[in-house]
Amino acid sequence: MSAVLKIVTVRPEPVTVESFAPFGDVLAPRPTPPITNQTLIDKGFVRTKDPVRAERYPDFDALDYWTPVAEISRDPMRFGYLRPKERPMRVSWFERHVLGTQTFIPIGGKRAVFVVAPRSDNADPDALPDLAKSRAFLLDGSVGVNIHPGTWHWTPFPIEPGADFIILVRDRAGPDDLNFVDLERRLGARVDVDNGGASGADRGAG
Secondary structure, three states, X not given: OOOOOEEEEEOOEEOXXXXXXXXXXXXXXXXOOOEEHHHHHHOOOOOOOOOOOOOOOOXXXXXXXXXXXXXXXXXXXXXXXXXXXXXXXXXXXXXXXXXXXXXXXXXXXXXXXEEEEOOOOXXXXXXXXXXXXXXXXXXXXXXXXXXXXXXXXXXXXXXXXXXXXXXXXXXXXXXXXXEEEEHHXXXXXXXXXXXXXXXXXXXXXX
């Protein structure tokens, strides 16, 4: 007689800088002073012999500015195009990158659900996730996320067609970096997303 599978149910919550902090960074505007063109000149990051004259270029700082929001791996990184498949919102596997970050940047403006769990011991290749601390975040297509090394996660679940992502990941992810865990076999459990039947994939889960 097979063991009864334990189901851990999570409900999507809005992704905010504060709520996602245990798992990574939210790529969204921050209420901190932006880095402007003049900032770069003042810090010596710009090579120029032309002084900025406010009377001639009153919009100099309005041309370009940005706010640092995340630290990514310093190893060589590569971009990828991710088109998640529509499927039942249940997680039987988790993965983690113990040596590098991974960034998900939406490009279709469509909603998706991203399931994560806190990192465990990154130095232990046999470490397992704590499914009781799993969370599901609603990505509304307007902000991206950058997950910290060791954060357990699975491919986002699209709520709408076209919930595509540009991903940034460590170039040479190998066995020392990337771990997969079969939750049903190793923990006798699975994570299910209670999404209120919002997606076609969820309605078809049975």
